[in-house]
Amino acid sequence: MTDPPARVRGHRPPQGDPVVDRALALLAAFDAGHRSLSLGELSRRSGIPASSALRLANRLLAWGALERGEDGRFTVGLRLWEVASLAPRGQGLRQVALPFMGDLEEVTRQHVLLVVRDGLDGLLVERLSAHRAMQVLYRVGGRLPLHSTGAGLVLLAFADPAVQEEVLAQPLVHQPENVAVAAGLLRRTLAGIRREGLGTIRRSAPEPLVSVAAPVFGADDRIAAALSVVVPEEDAEPRLLGPAVRTAARSISRELGARRTIGLDG
Known part of the structure; x- marks a missing residue:
């Protein structure tokens, strides 16, 4: 034995x-x-x-x-x-997006953000900021809420329905304003973003600002990131910013191999 x-x-x-x-x-x-x-x-x-x-x-x-x-x-x-720089969802995307982000930063002279979804948060993978740009809350590598930022709303609007429901099931609050978010209103906002291919949000802190964001799609025609600009409220002209952001996001999507038409489902 x-x-x-x-x-x-x-x-x-x-x-x-x-x-x-x-x-x-x-x-x-x-x-x-x-x-x-x-x-x-x-x-x-x-x-x-x-x-x-x-x-x-x-x-x-x-x-x-x-x-x-x-x-x-x-x-x-x-x-x-x-x-971390080897992560394909950040580095490859960043390399493709940077020239188009640079064009937007040159036009706005403020902040241009590139954000991906990581779980139930947004993750800021790149930010270009002009020298005299306004103060913003989020740093590169930092996380931001999906329900109360321009880029986050776009990521949420084009996420799988199960992800949307998981977020909507939570008690949601705009920060730093500490204002509750109504689930019904958020659903309508997400539907509007899917129709228009553009998300716009106004915030009062750290100072009054407007964020305009558009979806970036990958080769699988699924959302890969959100591109957004953040500008002071007094300088904001969403009717002019929207087409510029959407065009840049469409160009990045095309470089990534996407075939999807931004703003149209299917």
């Missing part, structure tokens, strides 16, 4: 990879408001004991996912940016 295999002390049964989970939790501790963290802050924000956090952080330092300054504080490392 064959002896059973010797048990390795401390061996855990196969149930996923908790080391990877904890490493990802460390990286997720960083955000736009917490770009530099001490070991204690890293531990508290990730929920990982300080000794384990230090051990994992050192592994991430060795790989380049984290960097550590002379003050002992941790920051996100450039190796992560290097890897």
Whole structure:
């Protein structure tokens, strides 16, 4: 009879990879408001004991996912940016879109945004901004709500119905105004965007602005991104901005291999 295999002390049964989970939790501790963290802050924000956090952080330092300054504080490392730049939904799309975004930025002298959907959020993959452009809330790499931004509404309008229903089922609030969003009104807004191929939204914060956005389609004729301009309310002429944004979005779609006519379903 064959002896059973010797048990390795401390061996855990196969149930996923908790080391990877904890490493990802460390990286997720960083955000736009917490770009530099001490070991204690890293531990508290990730929920990982300080000794384990230090051990994992050192592994991430060795790989380049984290960097550590002379003050002992941790920051996100450039190796992560290097890897993230390979994401096809961001990089390839960005390369195609940049010339057309540059044309829009030259015309508006404000902000031009390129946003993709990631789950129930928008993810800003590129933003061109004029030197004296107005203040905006979202940074490249940051997330923005689908229900209360121009680009987000366009992404939501052309998303699968299941995604729309999941968003509509949530209690929705415009931020930073803190105003509730009525689901019925949002449904009508999304239907209008699908008809027109254009989404327009007015916001009062951080200062009065208008955002005009249009869908960008990929080679599979599914929505790949939303292109938008953000301008001060006093300078906004949606009747002029709309055709410019829609034309740029159509040009990007054509370069991506799309056959779909923007603004028309089917």
